[in-house]
Amino acid sequence: MTIRNGRDYLAALGDSRSIYFEGQRIDDVRTHPAFAKATASFAKLYDFQASPGNLELMSFDVGNGRRANRAWQMPRSYDDLVKRRAALEAWSELNFGMLGRSPDHVASTITGMAMGVDVFERFSAKSAKAVRDYYHYAREHDLFISYVLQSPTIDRTKRADQQSALDIACAVVDEDSSGITVRGAKTLGTSAVMSDEIFVGAIAPLAKEEENFAVSFAIPLATKGVQLLSRKSYEAEARSEFDYPLSTRYDENDAVVYFHDVKIPWDRVFVSRNIAAARAQWHETPTHVFQNYQSQVRLMVKMRFLAGIARRITETLGTFDMPPVKSKLGYISAHATMVESMVNGMEAAGRWHGDYYIPCREHLYAAQVLTQEMYPKIISAIRELAGGAVIMLPSSIEDFANPELTKIIESTQGSMTRSAEERVKIFRLVWDATGSEFASRHLQYEMFYGGGAHITSGHAFRTFNWDRAVGMVDRLERTYDLKGSTDPENIAAGLSLAS
Ligand SMILES: Cc1cc2nc3c(=O)[nH]c(=O)nc-3n(C[C@H](O)[C@H](O)[C@H](O)COP(=O)(O)OP(=O)(O)OC[C@H]3O[C@@H](n4cnc5c(N)ncnc54)[C@H](O)[C@@H]3O)c2cc1C
Incomplete structure (x- = not known):
């Protein structure tokens, strides 16, 4: 049985992808100082899954003598879902929850689409076939796919089709018997420069005039005409692992992706010029729930790590035994446990989509709303424990050489x-987790990866069981009026208070 390992992953990155960084097209993402270490961290995930002792934990048999990561597994029971989660959790633990868009994220998206292929079937048999075939292809090659679902807007008061330049947001500009042609940009491609392929979708609601923007497809990053504009690299600026242990390893990067009249063959097109299908692919299939569930599993791991950091701060500073400090640690650990409880709850209250058992969407959206609000508070609580110790540090490891x-x-x-070296070491890590530019980007990530608060709370509102909630209110109101109790049992018992 073979499964993709780090060497396979790195070999596949040696293609003709077009990545721009600091004004130049870069030659090789695997060796460039802006990306090499993060790329190596992704390779480690594949090595971990390919290690014989981890095969059962991380992968399942996909036939033809191959195994694939469990992220591609379609759970047919609660136990399957939990087994699959154990794999997502094990990968996240390798990077302390710092790689937000590790390959299991969009694998969850594509698997969610395939579990909901009946929904695509409703719109077009051709699209449904493309979804099915792509799922099998991606799973068998254990592809690392990133995604871009948002469109840049210049003028928020106007629709995409009314913007000053029509090629700002990615749209279908042509179509023939072999496929569609797309032009324009999509954001924000986290880990895109290091992935094999990119999935492009439209997730924001679209007006009927925006039909050309209602498109979803997946293509290799090395496709002619696809250009990635990377943001600045924290990895490149972090000069030593000792000073920046997280920035140097887990800067998954984010990129704007531009499509210069790129031809997408029909077998890679899942939605084209269909607003209802563009929306249904997220919310009527298990897709949106499945991808964001992966994010919550990752966050659960990251919260444990942050709780560990908080405790080490206090032990190092000698404040651990102070009652207010212990209560702050309790506050932080309670939030770590809350995230874990919500993951457990999503699984226990799961629902069926056809033959598949998927996490409960009400629980998931509640978790998204609460955790995006929680994250800045937890970072602030950890910084409060640290005081000036994260600043009062040598300028770099160079100082130790003098x-x-x-x-x-x-x-x-x-x-x-701790010795001086050990103390500097922990506080460097604390700063990289809570205060460095890398940490600050993480804060923004946790607040926005699934859309702003107005978006996530909209999902929570939409999926909450309002009938059950208002039903209780109605049930109570039905039991009394101006004349007193209308409840026959209360009246019979003489418990009606009005005369
Ligand atoms: C680090 C990072 C990585 C990301 N990675 C990816 C990725 O890999 N793929 C991907 O597709 N997306 C990704 N995203 C998410 C995505 O690109 C957007 O940032 C996200 O959807 C939020 O949209 P926005 O930035 O336009 O913010 P907006 O929606 O404009 O929100 C910004 C603020 O504007 C206000 N606001 C705007 N509209 C409203 C409204 N209707 N009602 C009330 N208030 C409003 C609110 O104060 C809100 O907080 C990532 C985001 C970040 C920060």
């Missing part, structure tokens, strides 16, 4: 539990 400075560092940086 004997004159080492003497001062040793006398000023130590603590009751």
Whole structure:
């Protein structure tokens, strides 16, 4: 049985993809100082799944002597869902929850689409076949797919078709018997530069005039005409692992993706010029729930890590035994447990989509609303525990190489539990998790990866069981009026209070 390993993944990245960074087209994402270490971190995920001892945990048999990551598994029971989660969790633990768009994220999207292929069938048999075939192709090659679902807007008061330049947002500009042609940009391609393929979709509601923007497809990143404009690299600026242990390894990057009249063959087109299908692919299939469930599993791991960081801060500073400090630690750990409980709840209250058992969407959307609000508070609580210790640090590891400075560092940086070097080491990590530019991007990520609060709370509103909630109100109101109790049992018992 074979399964994709890190070497296979890295070999596939040696293609002709067009990535721009600091004004230049880069030659090779695997060796470029802006991306090499993050790329190596993704390769480690594949090595982990291919390690013989992890095969059962991480993968399942997909036939033809191959196995694929469990992210591609369609759960047919609660137990399947939990097994699949164990794989997502194990991968996240490898990167401490810092790789938001690891390959299991969009694998969850494509698997969700395939579980809901009946919905695509309703709109077009050709699209449904494309979804089915792409799922099998991606699963068998264990592809790392990133996605871009948002359109850039210049003028928010206008629809996409009314913007000053019609090629701002990616839209269908032509169509023939072999496929569609798309032109324009999509955002925000997290980990796109390091992935094999990109999935493009439209998730925001569209007006009837925006039909050309109602498109979804997936193509290799090396497709002619696809151009990626990377954001700045925190990895490139982080000079040592000791000073920036997270920025140097897990800067998954984010990119704007531009399509220069790119031809998409029909077998890769899932939605074209169909507003109802563009919306249904997310919310009538398990897709949206499945991809965001992966994000909550990852966040669960990250929260444990952050709780660990909080505790180490207090042990290092010698504040651990102070009652208010313990209560702050309790506040942080309670939130870590809350995220885990919500993941458990989504699974326990799961529902059926045909033959497939998927996480409960009401629980998922509640978790999204609460966690995007929670994350900044937890980061702030950790920083509160740290005080100035995260700032009062040597300028870089270079200071340790100067004997004159080492003497001062040793006398000023130590603590009751750690040597000077150990104390600098933990506080460097604390800063990279809570205050560095990398950490700040993470804050923005947790607040916006699934849309702003007005979007996530809209999903929570839409899926909450309002009938049950208002039914209770109605039930109580039916039991009394101006004359007193209308409840026959109360009247019979003489419990009607009005005369
Ligand atoms: C680090 C990071 C990585 C991401 N990665 C990806 C990715 O890989 N793929 C992907 O597709 N997307 C990704 N996203 C999400 C996506 O690109 C958008 O950032 C996200 O959907 C929010 O949209 P926006 O940035 O336009 O913010 P907006 O929707 O404009 O929200 C910004 C603020 O404007 C206000 N606002 C705007 N509209 C309203 C309204 N209707 N009602 C009330 N208030 C409003 C609110 O204050 C809101 O918080 C990522 C985002 C971040 C930050």
